[in-house]
Amino acid sequence: MNQPASAYFISEEKPEIIRTTLAVIVKNEPGVLGRVVGLFSARGYNIESLTVAETDHAKHTSRITIVTSGTSATLAQIKAQLNRIVPVKRVIDFHGDSDALSRELALIKVAGKGDDRVESLRLADAFKAKVLDAGLEHFTFELTGSSKKLDDFISMMKPLGLVEVSRTGVATIRRGKGKV
Amino acid sequence: MSSSKNKSANDKLIGTEISGAEIIVNALREQGVDTIFGYPGGAVLPIYDALYQQDYITHVLVRHEQGASHMAEGYARSTGKCGTVLVTSGPGVTNAITGIVDALLDSIPMVVLCGQVPTHLIGTDAFQEADTTGLTRSAAKHNYLVKSVDDLEGIIHEAYHIATTGRPGPVVIDIPKDVQFGKTIFKGKNSYKDFEYDPITEPYMPAIKMAIDLLAKAKKPVIYTGGGIINAGKEASEALREFVKITNFPITSTLMGLGAYPASGKNWLGMLGMHGSYEANLTMHDCDVMLCIGARFDDRVTGRLDAFSPNSKKIHIDIEPSSINKNVQVDIGIVADAGIATKALVEEWKNHKGKRPNLEPWWNEINGWRARNSFGYKNSDDIIIPQFAIERLYELTKDRETYITTEVGLHQMWAAQHYHFEEPNRWMTSGGLGTMGYGLPAAVGVQKAHPDALVIDIAGDASVQMTMQEISCAIQYNLPVKIFIMNNEWMGMVRQWQQLLHGERYSHSYSHSLPDFVKMAEAFGCLGLRIDKPSELDAKIKEMIDYDGPVIVDCRVSKIENCFPMIPSGKAHNDMLMPDDLGDIGSVITDAGKKLV
Ligand SMILES: Cc1ncc(C[n+]2csc(CCOP(=O)(O)OP(=O)(O)O)c2C)c(N)n1
Numbered sequence: 001m002n003q004p005a006s007a008y009f010i011s012e013e014k015p016e017i018i019r020t021t022l023a024v025i026v027k028n029e030p031g032v033l034g035r036v037v038g039l040f041s042a043r044g045y046n047i048e049s050l051t052v053a054e055t056d057h058a059k060h061t062s063r064i065t066i067v068t069s070g071t072s073a074t075l076a077q078i079k080a081q082l083n084r085i086v087p088v089k090r091v092i093d094f095h096g097d098s099d100a101l102s103r104e105l106a107l108i109k110v111a112g113k114g115d116d117r118v119e120s121l122r123l124a125d126a127f128k129a130k131v132l133d134a135g136l137e138h139f140t141f142e143l144t145g146s147s148k149k150l151d152d153f154i155s156m157m158k159p160l161g162l163v164e165v166s167r168t169g170v171a172t173i174r175r176g177k178g179k180v
Numbered sequence: 181m182s183s184s185k186n187k188s189a190n191d192k193l194i195g196t197e198i199s200g201a202e203i204i205v206n207a208l209r210e211q212g213v214d215t216i217f218g219y220p221g222g223a224v225l226p227i228y229d230a231l232y233q234q235d236y237i238t239h240v241l242v243r244h245e246q247g248a249s250h251m252a253e254g255y256a257r258s259t260g261k262c263g264t265v266l267v268t269s270g271p272g273v274t275n276a277i278t279g280i281v282d283a284l285l286d287s288i289p290m291v292v293l294c295g296q297v298p299t300h301l302i303g304t305d306a307f308q309e310a311d312t313t314g315l316t317r318s319a320a321k322h323n324y325l326v327k328s329v330d331d332l333e334g335i336i337h338e339a340y341h342i343a344t345t346g347r348p349g350p351v352v353i354d355i356p357k358d359v360q361f362g363k364t365i366f367k368g369k370n371s372y373k374d375f376e377y378d379p380i381t382e383p384y385m386p387a388i389k390m391a392i393d394l395l396a397k398a399k400k401p402v403i404y405t406g407g408g409i410i411n412a413g414k415e416a417s418e419a420l421r422e423f424v425k426i427t428n429f430p431i432t433s434t435l436m437g438l439g440a441y442p443a444s445g446k447n448w449l450g451m452l453g454m455h456g457s458y459e460a461n462l463t464m465h466d467c468d469v470m471l472c473i474g475a476r477f478d479d480r481v482t483g484r485l486d487a488f489s490p491n492s493k494k495i496h497i498d499i500e501p502s503s504i505n506k507n508v509q510v511d512i513g514i515v516a517d518a519g520i521a522t523k524a525l526v527e528e529w530k531n532h533k534g535k536r537p538n539l540e541p542w543w544n545e546i547n548g549w550r551a552r553n554s555f556g557y558k559n560s561d562d563i564i565i566p567q568f569a570i571e572r573l574y575e576l577t578k579d580r581e582t583y584i585t586t587e588v589g590l591h592q593m594w595a596a597q598h599y600h601f602e603e604p605n606r607w608m609t610s611g612g613l614g615t616m617g618y619g620l621p622a623a624v625g626v627q628k629a630h631p632d633a634l635v636i637d638i639a640g641d642a643s644v645q646m647t648m649q650e651i652s653c654a655i656q657y658n659l660p661v662k663i664f665i666m667n668n669e670w671m672g673m674v675r676q677w678q679q680l681l682h683g684e685r686y687s688h689s690y691s692h693s694l695p696d697f698v699k700m701a702e703a704f705g706c707l708g709l710r711i712d713k714p715s716e717l718d719a720k721i722k723e724m725i726d727y728d729g730p731v732i733v734d735c736r737v738s739k740i741e742n743c744f745p746m747i748p749s750g751k752a753h754n755d756m757l758m759p760d761d762l763g764d765i766g767s768v769i770t771d772a773g774k775k776l777v
Binding site: 017027030031034035038039042076077080081083084086127 | 313314317318321322325327342377500501502504505506509569
């Protein structure tokens with residue numbers, strides 16, 4: 001049984017850590033993001049990435065997408081605790097959902113000359129990154145894809161003169177015509 | 181005051197333009213609020229002005245805003261209604277926060293109205309500006325900053341709805357001064373009905389059936405209840421009593437749940453947990469099916485988690501989904517109102533056919549544990565033993581309508597062990613937060629709601645000094661609370677831990693420079709009594725009861741008495757310290773255990 005550690009039991013064993021993406025549908029009112037983020041810090045949960053924007057202006061709803069990780073018991077608590085927040089309308093967990101589509105966007109600046117410069121452009125082409133801005137000694141690429149693809153591209157750019165990265169965090173939606 | 185009278189008077193206002201402050205007073209009135217505990221200041225003066233011009237709502241002027249929030253807790257806990265607090269911006273709010281968090285942890289319904297600097301000054305570090313919604317975000321169940329007077333009426337009604345439904349708790353409304361002055365059309369409570377917040381109260385019936393199947397087969401069942409049963413109202417306690425009667429199961433409860441099942445009931449095992457009874461903790465440890473209703477497997481209850489009731493199937497009924505599987509994984513989790521679910525259990529048990537195990541062997545085992553008499557103590561002819569003082573207090577007050585509040589410490593645990601509660605809502609204590617200073621103001625709040633009842637704060641000499649000044653409030657409003665200080669000249673509970681865990685190094689736990697409590701009582705203008713000898717107890721307690729007004733009793737008790745049984749940190753339910761184990765106390769607690777709270 002996967003019991004969480006308590007103040008009375010300092011556990012040595014390390015239960016399996018699972019990563020998941022949660023979509024949190026909230027009433028778009030002042031402070032709601034603070035409540036969600038505050039919950040994670042108050043209870044010691046991880047946030048790996050977080051994105052938020054209004055998704056339905058007429059209904060005042062926003063969608064917060066959070067990538068988090070923890071044991072299965074912790075993840076169940078995270079969802080239950082999120083549901084306690086009054087303006088939270090729904091929490092959708094995409095863990096193990098093979099129909100979940102996840103995308104992230106990154107803007108990546110690389111500076112260099114000669115072979116490095118050519119190589120970075122060649123790789124960008126292979127990754128289907130767009131050139132947003134270019135100069136004689138730099139490129140700024142726009143890349144969309146899974147977080148893993150972005151990670152891979154960024155690590156390849158490192159030796160080629162990586163200067164700066166800006167990432168949006170993950171957005172997730174389910175395949176098919178239905179609504180979550 | 182009848183709500184129909186309230187309503188008809190308010191009806192005349194509907195459709196007219198009134199100020200934010202008037203909206204507050206009238207919306208509270210429609211909510212059935214008869215009492216506000218508060219303290220004025222610049223940012224709430226318009227509300228005080230509106231209060232001055234009406235006579236439906238009584239305002240109790242506290243001496244410190246922490247007192248207001250604890251009084252509202254006492255009022256709420258003893259009546260089942262929502263408590264209401266009114267404080268000014270900045271320090272008014274920060275002072276009230278302790279009581280707000282206390283209410284959050286103990287699930288007490290409360291609405292806290294706070295003044296705020298005018299909207300255009302928010303964010304400028306204006307005089308007495310504090311970020312109230314930021315400060316109370318994790319302190320309250322929910323909070324609001326009212327940005328427009330047009331939103332005010334709806335927010336007030338929604339706040340009472342949220343505070344009183346689901347797992348009850350405190351809701352804070354931060355109201356800028358310009359919003360209090362602003363004018364808008366008053367719509368009346370009936371215009372605000374459909375709230376998005378709509379917690380589940382009805383149990384999922386197939387789960388109730390599964391629970392009954394499991395319980396009907398149990399050879400060693402136990403029922404473990406908590407504050408949720410009390411919060412669910414008198415009917416929930418009645419359903420619980422019926423369920424115990426028809427099943428003949430043993431029953432224990434948390435500190436917060438005392439009184440839901442009567443202490444005189446034959447199936448009662450006493451409180452469980454760190455200072456619970458031997459029989460309650462061993463029954464929990466050895467049971468094969470555990471039914472938990474409205475309790476939350478708090479660490480003070482479970483002890484060492486991996487050794488908590490290792491061989492049982494567990495059923496957990498709670499109104500708050502996040503309470504289920506939070507600390508302990510259960511086999512059947514049921515989200516529901518404790519009362520509705522318990523009634524469903526009663527019905528299902530009655531319908532359930534089939535042979536049931538004989539519980540006699542289990543009861544024989546339990547009665548063996550009972551025979552240890554784990555709350556026993558050695559009495560004395562010369563020194564007042566604290567447990568004996570509480571026993572006398574119980575004997576001399578049990579036939580009256582008596583409400584008990586406590587502070588936090590050894591006296592609190594002894595009160596839970598030795599004062600026997602027959603009814604719900606008679607016992608008010610700070611369980612989750614463990615707030616010293618809770619008991620005296622809570623008693624004032626209880627007395628305000630029950631003017632003719634006997635209300636006693638069983639106090640410690642250290643705790644009582646934290647909110648002592650509220651005795652002045654009790655005197656102002658003729659609230660005859662009795663403050664029974666179990667004066668051991670120590671922060672006794674701290675001293676006990678230092679004795680057991682820190683090599684008898686009594687670091688800063690002696691109550692130095694104690695005031696003369698009798699003279700202090702006189703200085704405040706109430707009666708002060710001192711009890712030095714066991715032989716004086718009865719007469720002085722009677723004098724305390726008979727005095728028509730607040731009393732402070734300085735009951736000088738043994739300075740060295742410890743509270744047992746005790747499950748030391750890091751230990752399991754079947755590893756309790758009993759008073760007779762005292763010999764090798766140092767070796768009983770592991771190094772890992774010493775690090776824990
Ligand atoms: C506000 C607050 N501060 C500190 C504590 C820690 N604490 C718990 S019990 C206790 C001692 C209480 O002493 P007293 O009121 O004299 O009661 P006794 O244990 O002697 O009965 C302390 C300091 C607390 N519970 N609350």
